[in-house]
Amino acid sequence: MTHQEEIMSTAIDYRLISTDDHIIEPPDVWEGRLEKKFQDRAPHVIVNNDMDYWSFEEKQSPNIGLSVMAGRSFEEYTTDPVRFSGMRKGCYDPKERLLDMDRDGIEVSALFPSVPGMAGTLFSEAEDKSLALRCLETYNDWLSDTWCAADPNRFIGQMILPIWDLDLAIKELQRGLGLGHKALSFPNAPESLGLPNIGDEHWDPLWDAVEEAGIPVSMHIASGSMRDSPMPLAVAAGTPAEVFVTVAPSSNFISVATLLWSGVLVRHPKLRFLSVEGGVGWLGYLVQRADEVYMKHRHWTKTKLKEPPSFYFKRQVFANFLDDAVGLTTRHHIGVENIMFEVDYPHSDTTFPNSQELVAKRFKDVPADETRLIVRDNAIKFFGLDLQ
């Protein structure tokens, strides 16, 4: 057998579900949707020295190369800005995205924003919160009536919320459900925005509403503030760029540990979180370590937990990965029903257009029933999809 035949002979006979992809917003997201006093101040694209920049309040930001590398060779990877005209169309056009999903054997894709920040933090950090709220609502509208509308069965809309105000957040959650959104994108490190951490009781009223709605919460790495990253000191102190890139995924270690210990999963037994783009090869260690800490240290800490952390993890915490042989080796330490596949289109780490081949190769020694759970069925259950 050639390498190609070998891959095909073991290929899976159903399509994958990607639990993490990114919309690179086209320039017209906010166009013609806001009242006059806000329209000109909504995020919009300006051209400067032959480069496209998103402009909002005082900020001008281009699309960075590493965010739009789908289909590029590693040699072409760059941090330089890229214009819309230089991107693969699947980045910003939902119909083209569906074609790329077909090419890659992906049936369904869960989506994160880019311009608003992966959990809407651009608006949480805005000066004018009236403007920010309208821009955020408009984003949720556009996500539903334009992007997801291109194929509501294949795109999972994940709404963003005005988390700077709990009442507004709960109101927008209800509105977002009405728009058909199936999940919520929430910052992995709200403390980076000066807000309480993800396990704090502050969020309880929101989690009550999320629990009642029955939708899950996606917690993407680096979805907190860009101003004040939760990355440790060492990364900032003159270390090579590769240290940041290497460490960035597992920064969700802290977020998951905070979920496990804060008691939020005890107080909200139906709330479910997905650690997104963090990989899972470190997760078995984290759950094991948390149980060890529970065994040895719960007396002096006066823990809020009634059961070991692994009990709550198993019930309510999930995590996804792109390419993670170590994660698969440790899958029984984590729980085969707690891990899912992702493609991360069109970011630099994306598995596109080789997702099917990669899965066939990496899952070679994983039983078929476990493979199917990880690359498809767990996501169907997690997002409540109407699929077999």
Next chain:
Amino acid sequence: MTHQEEIMSTAIDYRLISTDDHIIEPPDVWEGRLEKKFQDRAPHVIVNNDMDYWSFEEKQSPNIGLSVMAGRSFEEYTTDPVRFSGMRKGCYDPKERLLDMDRDGIEVSALFPSVPGMAGTLFSEAEDKSLALRCLETYNDWLSDTWCAADPNRFIGQMILPIWDLDLAIKELQRGLGLGHKALSFPNAPESLGLPNIGDEHWDPLWDAVEEAGIPVSMHIASGSMRDSPMPLAVAAGTPAEVFVTVAPSSNFISVATLLWSGVLVRHPKLRFLSVEGGVGWLGYLVQRADEVYMKHRHWTKTKLKEPPSFYFKRQVFANFLDDAVGLTTRHHIGVENIMFEVDYPHSDTTFPNSQELVAKRFKDVPADETRLIVRDNAIKFFGLDLQ
């Protein structure tokens, strides 16, 4: 078979080597060893309200309960200070320590200081650097002529250095070698002391000397400054204490990533580092992730590496663990020759007095030759011990 019989039937027939234990210094370490102008200002114990405190410059610090829990039940674990009279004698008395090592089946123990900080950072942060230097030298003397002298074949002395001044550090390294020390304890996060990070070229002259001496470098978790910990923001922001305890070991993730990417292992091919008390269950993921970053990102980062990070890891980076089933599951991703056992006597996470039972249980499914490497032979090679 009873559980006990089962354990005994699989027990290993040789003694373990612990690559991480702690000296809780007795009150007389610095007594009668310094010149008159410094003697009264060296670290010394004062009693205040029936509690013992170490006093140095402006600081008074008691021994914290969690640091001296060897032999205690988990129910007794406490962060409250403990007097010398309330500690197990093996904490501060080398002859008693040897008896505890006998009880636990430990042949050899690699030692870290407590009062000076695990890598001597108390002195790096001192106001009076002339005083600090003499106190540091005196510590290395005492470690050799008193503690290690109790049995030079069973204690591995790890010297500390005046890293605030490279010339002084190299001079003290040479002196420490003359005292018989077999390794160097270096902070995992020197940037927390305002010094260059562990991979920075600043340290190259020291590493040249260490390489030539042929001794390894131990890099204990949390061995940087106590003032400015490298722990991520989230841990400080009102999260439960258990988050810190859960996250603390894997904080060496950053230190190891910095070693791998900085080029220090390329520039010093014989330099060897041991990640201490970090556990290893996250390490296979780190090495895998680093290789992925090398494959995908090395073109734009213009990496300093000539080979994938795993090449340098395999050759020069080692790590130890106490109780880590996930680490053993992933041992072939890490490298069976790169991991070692530790006891962490007398800290709260110590395996004492159950180290032999624990090893028999955890290594049940690990082949005998691999077990022996991990719990004994790798350490013999790493520290250059004269043992079979």
